[in-house]
Amino acid sequence: MDEIPYTVKPHPLSGLYSGKLGIWLFLASEVMLFGALFSSYILLRVGSDSWPVGSELLNIPLAMLNTFILIISSVTVVLGWASLKLGEHGKAKMYLWVTVLLAFGFLIVKGFEYGAKFSHHISPATNNFYATYFTMTGLHGLHIVGGIAVFVYLLTSGSKLLEENPEHYTNRIECAGLYWHFVDLVWIFLFPALYLL
Amino acid sequence: MSVAHETHDDHGHHVELPFWRKYVFSTDHKVIGIQYAVTALFFLLFGFTLMMMMRWQLAYPGQPMPLIGTFFSEANMPGGIMVPEFYNQLGAMHGTIMVFLGVVPLAVGGFGNYVLPLQVGAPDMSFPKLNMASYWVFLPGGLIMLASFYAEGGAAQSGWTSYSPLSNTAPAGQTWWLIGMIFLITSSLLGSVNFIVTTIQLRVEGLSFFRLPFFTWAQFVTAFLLLLAFPPLEAAGVMQLMDRVAGSSFFLPSGLVISGQLLDVAGGGNPLLWQHLFWFLAHPEVYVLILPALGIVSEIITVNSRRPLWGYRTLVYSIISLGFLSFIVWAHHMFMTGMGTAMSNFFQTTTMIISIPSVIILTALALSLNGGSIRFPTSMLFALAFIPMFAIGGLTGLPLGLTAADLHLHDTYYVIAHFHYVVAPGTVFALLAGVYHWYPKVTGRKMNEALGKLHFWISLIGINVVFMPMFFVGMAGVSRRLYDQTQYAYGAQVQGLTAMSSWGAWFLGAAQIFFIINFFWSRKNGEKVESDNPWNATTLEWATPTPPPHGNFPEVPKVYRGPYEYSVPGAKSDFSPQHVEEG
Numbered sequence: 016m017d018e019i020p021y022t023v024k025p026h027p028l029s030g031l032y033s034g035k036l037g038i039w040l041f042l043a044s045e046v047m048l049f050g051a052l053f054s055s056y057i058l059l060r061v062g063s064d065s066w067p068v069g070s071e072l073l074n075i076p077l078a079m080l081n082t083f084i085l086i087i088s089s090v091t092v093v094l095g096w097a098s099l100k101l102g103e104h105g106k107a108k109m110y111l112w113v114t115v116l117l118a119f120g121f122l123i124v125k126g127f128e129y130g131a132k133f134s135h136h137i138s139p140a141t142n143n144f145y146a147t148y149f150t151m152t153g154l155h156g157l158h159i160v161g162g163i164a165v166f167v168y169l170l171t172s173g174s175k176l177l178e179e180n181p182e183h184y185t186n187r188i189e190c191a192g193l194y195w196h197f198v199d200l201v202w203i204f205l206f207p208a209l210y211l212l
Numbered sequence: 213m214s215v216a217h218e219t220h221d222d223h224g225h226h227v228e229l230p231f232w233r234k235y236v237f238s239t240d241h242k243v244i245g246i247q248y249a250v251t252a253l254f255f256l257l258f259g260f261t262l263m264m265m266m267r268w269q270l271a272y273p274g275q276p277m278p279l280i281g282t283f284f285s286e287a288n289m290p291g292g293i294m295v296p297e298f299y300n301q302l303g304a305m306h307g308t309i310m311v312f313l314g315v316v317p318l319a320v321g322g323f324g325n326y327v328l329p330l331q332v333g334a335p336d337m338s339f340p341k342l343n344m345a346s347y348w349v350f351l352p353g354g355l356i357m358l359a360s361f362y363a364e365g366g367a368a369q370s371g372w373t374s375y376s377p378l379s380n381t382a383p384a385g386q387t388w389w390l391i392g393m394i395f396l397i398t399s400s401l402l403g404s405v406n407f408i409v410t411t412i413q414l415r416v417e418g419l420s421f422f423r424l425p426f427f428t429w430a431q432f433v434t435a436f437l438l439l440l441a442f443p444p445l446e447a448a449g450v451m452q453l454m455d456r457v458a459g460s461s462f463f464l465p466s467g468l469v470i471s472g473q474l475l476d477v478a479g480g481g482n483p484l485l486w487q488h489l490f491w492f493l494a495h496p497e498v499y500v501l502i503l504p505a506l507g508i509v510s511e512i513i514t515v516n517s518r519r520p521l522w523g524y525r526t527l528v529y530s531i532i533s534l535g536f537l538s539f540i541v542w543a544h545h546m547f548m549t550g551m552g553t554a555m556s557n558f559f560q561t562t563t564m565i566i567s568i569p570s571v572i573i574l575t576a577l578a579l580s581l582n583g584g585s586i587r588f589p590t591s592m593l594f595a596l597a598f599i600p601m602f603a604i605g606g607l608t609g610l611p612l613g614l615t616a617a618d619l620h621l622h623d624t625y626y627v628i629a630h631f632h633y634v635v636a637p638g639t640v641f642a643l644l645a646g647v648y649h650w651y652p653k654v655t656g657r658k659m660n661e662a663l664g665k666l667h668f669w670i671s672l673i674g675i676n677v678v679f680m681p682m683f684f685v686g687m688a689g690v691s692r693r694l695y696d697q698t699q700y701a702y703g704a705q706v707q708g709l710t711a712m713s714s715w716g717a718w719f720l721g722a723a724q725i726f727f728i729i730n731f732f733w734s735r736k737n738g739e740k741v742e743s744d745n746p747w748n749a750t751t752l753e754w755a756t757p758t759p760p761p762h763g764n765f766p767e768v769p770k771v772y773r774g775p776y777e778y779s780v781p782g783a784k785s786d787f788s789p790q791h792v793e794e795g
């Protein structure tokens with residue numbers, strides 16, 4: 016007895032293969048992580064007498080651009096996964112590489128945003144608005160980097176599994192995709208909370 | 213410390229793994245469990261040693277520590293006398309090490325990893341590689357904590373709670389502490405996902421949720437607490453790290469004056485925010501410490517009293533409600549912060565409610581003894597001692613949960629006595645019971661009973677001499693982090709009791725020598741077990757070969773009945789294992 020059950024096939028009770036259940040649990044803990052940061056943001060903002068208006072200080076057009084980049088990347092992940100389900104491996108890889116490129120695009124735009132702030136000597140030490148901004152977008156950016164690492168691994172040395180066990184590989188892409196949607200969703204909350212309100 | 217390689221290799225077709233894959237970077241849950249357990253036992257000893265040193269300063273303030281004092285640097289112990297800063301480091305690191313590097317890794321990483329997959333009949337954890345990663349993230353976290361003693365200005369010294377703004381302005385050791393914590397949180401995240409998925413997905417046929425051993429239930433609920441309570445502390449840790457490294461002011465209010473100097477920061481932060489985020493983790497963490505212990509004790513009490521677990525379903529519902537409630541009691545640690553009576557009343561009420569399921573569990577454990585024919589191996593002695601010790605710890609917590617009484621007792625030695633009764637003669641006794649109980653499954657040999665009984669009785673007496681006087685010291689008003697209580701008249705009055713605690717601690721430390729000798733000696737020389745099931749237990753971990761080979765079960769077991777069918781009327785023997793069809 017060596018084989019670990021339900022790595023590929025769904026479990027009759029939970030209806031999920033183990034990886035998918037695991038990624039949902041991981042995302043639950045991520046919700047608690049960002050939930051704590053959002054709660055802190057609310058508490059600090061409510062407790063402050065002079066909280067600046069984000070739209071006057073931050074670059075909304077760049078953030079809009081980044082929002083579109085992330086939403087499109089979420090679509091390309093789904094297209095990649097769907098292509099795998101249809102057995103169109105080449106197309107799937109193309110869509111996933113596009114996702115990776117879009118993720119890099121997001122980071123580059125973010126880099127310009129940060130750079131503009133640093134060149135005006137604005138840092139987390141400036142005030143708590145900027146501290147919140149840098150901490151939350153920074154942590155979100157790290158999640159983007161994590162996502163890139165996962166996709167690049169799955170597209171390069173991890174793609175051997177595609178030949179050996181396409182279903183298992185498709186599951187992995189699905190889990191990575193779920194994570195990617197979550198990272199996208201966090202941004203959907205960060206954007207109005209920091210830039211617009 | 214061994215995986216099966218002598219007799220049972222014929223069950224699977226394995227490629228022989230090189231040494232470092234088999235024992236160092238192993239993905240086998242049993243090896244990882246042993247790695248966790250041994251590391252955690254080391255950290256427990258280390259954390260205890262820090263405290264034994266502090267107890268010298270408390271018992272004999274300002275006197276040079278004999279012999280040991282000479283080993284330390286001039287900065288920490290000039291002339292063998294401990295300086296207050298070093299005392300604070302020892303205190304903060306004692307708490308951190310005991311909780312995050314000792315008890316939790318032993319209870320969850322050690323016992324959980326080793327026993328849970330066996331009890332659900334699984335070949336391994338759901339994600340063996342993540343499991344390995346969990347240990348190899350935990351270990352650097354621990355080493356960073358240890359190394360922080362060599363940081364400039366020493367290790368973290370703002371208490372294990374690291375309250376801001378004190379911790380914001382503390383020396384570099386605090387930054388190391390935060391980085392170490394981020395490692396430990398990541399490790400527990402990987403572990404907890406694994407535990408939950410394994411319990412849900414890998415239960416063998418016939419093993420429904422209400423046939424799971426109570427130990428597995430306890431680990432299952434604990435994993436949810438780790439999964440959901442730790443991330444807010446990670447967020448808080450990141451924010452404090454930003455405050456310290458990037459100069460932000462999340463936890464620093466405007467106009468903060470330190471040593472007569474206005475602190476040069478933007479300000480506008482909120483120190484209470486740290487406390488809320490910290491206790492949002494650290495209260496569920498208390499249940500992370502206690503739930504696995506309840507699980508271990510329930511296994512040992514049923515098997516040694518030859519009786520079913522009294523009220524099994526009620527216990528399961530109780531432990532689930534403990535899990536839920538533990539998320540909404542955190543601010544009872546903060547009655548003194550002036551957060552307002554409405555908040556205090558809410559948390560006071562939830563705190564009183566959470567004591568109900570705890571009392572149900574404890575009562576049911578005691579009732580399980582009723583009508584049994586009880587055996588008294590060392591494991592059972594520790595498990596039995598757990599019940600009254602944990603009861604003392606729990607009941608003395610009630611006055612702390614009521615705001616009126618807490619005003620007087622808050623932050624005194626009473627608090628120390630209360631939670632140590634829960635965790636030391638409570639959880640740690642249960643963990644020691646677990647070591648004695650599962651040792652034969654892991655090694656194929658029993659631990660020595662004579663040494664075990666010496667260890668138990670001296671520990672039981674010693675630990676009560678340590679903590680019982682602290683209730684009175686605390687009620688006399690002595691604050692928990694005082695470096696020298698004799699400087700105050702009310703403290704000087706009870707100095708005798710404090711010295712008594714210290715002697716108790718050293719006595720207790722001496723008792724552990726029996727355990728350490730026994731632990732290593734029995735590995736090669738202990739009495740060999742004749743069967744795979746030396747205690748005549750019913751749960752699945754005893755259905756494997758001894759020690760369990762890679763893949764655990766030669767054939768996939770099938771479960772026919774509940775976990776605690778002892779002394780069933782009409783059955784062939786006084787125990788009916790879960791995997792045997794004919795009871």
